[in-house]
Amino acid sequence: MSDKGMNLTLKIWRQKDAQSQGKMETYQIADISEHMSFLEMLDVLNEQLISEGQEPVAFDHDCREGICGMCSLYINGEAHGPDRGVTTCQLHMRMFNDGDTIYIEPFRAKAFPVVKDLVVDRSAFDRIQHSGGFVSVNTSGNTQDANALPIPKDDADKAFDAATCIGCGACVATCKNASAMLYVSAKVSQFALLPQGKVEAKDRVMNMVKQMDLEGFGNCTNTGACEVECPKGISLDNIARMNREYLKAAIDK
Amino acid sequence: MSVVSEDTFNSTSHFMGTNAVVQFVLQPILAFGVIFHLSMGIYLDTQNNKARSVKYAMNKPGTNSSWMSRNMKITGIMILLFLGLHFYDFWIPELNTKYIVGDMSGLNEHGGMRYFEELQHKFADPIWVILYVLSFVFLALHLLHGFQSAFQSVGFRHTKYTPIIQKLGNIYAIVVPLGFMFIAIFHYVSQL
Structure with a gap:
């Protein structure tokens, strides 16, 4: 060179x-x-x-x-x-x-x-995360060892892949509709795939999608641009998983 | 069917045009589906337009997504325009003949079945043939993205089955519109 x-x-x-x-x-x-x-x-x-x-x-x-x-x-x-x-x-x-x-x-x-200039306020992502991107764990001193819960390797890998999302917002920036579906779906998926996340799964997906819509992001039209531009290679599989989680929760609610 | 047998086309058309289940159950379901699809499209597109008020000075969407996936609105509007023409030119005259004039016979003034004759007359006009073929090009482009996108939207995505759905979708999106284009071109050429 x-x-x-x-x-x-x-x-x-x-x-x-x-x-x-x-x-x-x-x-x-x-x-x-x-x-x-x-x-x-x-x-x-x-x-x-x-x-x-x-x-x-x-x-x-x-x-x-x-x-x-x-x-x-x-x-x-x-x-x-x-x-x-x-x-x-x-x-x-x-x-x-x-x-x-x-x-x-x-x-x-x-x-x-x-x-x-080039600085944008991405606190909308924080508010989405606050609305449901967590698991409620009892920290009273009787916390169960994570390794005591059997988790299929494939699910653990997928959850870990979803958790590599750094929340940079490239998915929103590149989407022609300014949709945040890839980000939100990664945050939903990283918990939905694990037993610890299943307890609050329905409330989580409903609340996070609701907050996403309140923030004024657009809708997903499945162009796939977000997956291509994502620096962490977050897969469209997560969006499909979130759609399934949302449908299930909406029917049950 | 019209390219195979005139009689079969006539009898099938008469059945479709006069059968109560087709006319009063399937047709309203289809109409509702079209209106729902259109309404949702307009509603979501309005939200999407609001989601980015300042556009990029330099944007290269072609590097990360297909033309079809980004232009569903354009291909959809072209299909809608064709649908409007189809209603004006076929559906409304049919309703008039059958339910206002009250002629359910399916016969022309010479006593023969009118459907094949009307089809031939329609596709004798090259302008109509071009419009028809172009409309189905837009339908193909719409389906090339829309078919597999519908599965993703309802959460059906699988490592093994999604590539099959995508291939089937591509075949469907090309073969079905090509079939309709062939009908128009066949009847035009057969009358030259």
Whole structure:
């Protein structure tokens, strides 16, 4: 690989605060190494903006290793950019070419209002989680050892796969309807598959779907875009499972 | 049936058009299904449009989903337009003949069965043939996503059976509309 720096044109959404009208602004950036991560490239841009006396671009980030789910950029028309199975912080500049124009936008959804520039408020996900994404466990000192409960390996694996969802919101950002079905279904599935989660299964799915609708997310039309763009590869199987859980609960209620 | 035997087509059409179960049980169920499907589609689409008020400056949906899955509204509207034309051109005149004029005989003015003759007359017009074929192209596109999507929506998804459903859905979505297109083209060509 060559170490020759790339010259790029960046078109970035700038918005002063939640109340202001935002717009796309154009920036030139030079000598970007292909070994940099995408967020490091934005760090370089921000240093450049600060040295020029301009306001740096606000963007969400935390662990920068694909675990926390904070980074949330829509890059060149795709959630987390053109690579697959990665978050924005894991995206490298080698995915781009010298002279490219890169569009950088916040995750767009009515339920994810822009806070500033590329930062969006994803607390809608927290409220959905609070409405049912938990198991009530007695912690009085008589807690049963988890290993005492026999769980089929296949179910344990599926529950674990669902639990790898980091709640970044790429599914919502990429869905043409801004639907949160993949996220909610992963959170429903990780409990629905395990014996500990079965006790509250009906209330959980009803409450989480109700909260999802209250937050203003759109409906799932099964395009499958969410599964493709999900950095953790959360499967559409989870949406089907949630639909089954919901139907069962709705009939029983 | 019309491409195989004129008589069988006539007798089947007469049966379908005059049988009480077909007319007053199956037809209303079908109509209710269409109206429910359409109403739900409009309701959900209205919600979906509200869910993202600011659009992306750059968006590449083609990288993660099929054209058919993203454009069910367009293909659905085209099918609805065809349905409107079909009602205007066939269903309403049929209702008029049978239930307003009161002619349940299925006969034309010469005393023969009228159904095959009407079909031939319809497909003698190339404009109608093109409209008919185009409508079924849209139906095929609608079904290519819709068939397997319906199973997912009711939660039926299985490692072993879903690939079979998807293949069957693709075959159904292509073979059935192709059959209808063939009828129109066959009758047009047979009259050249």
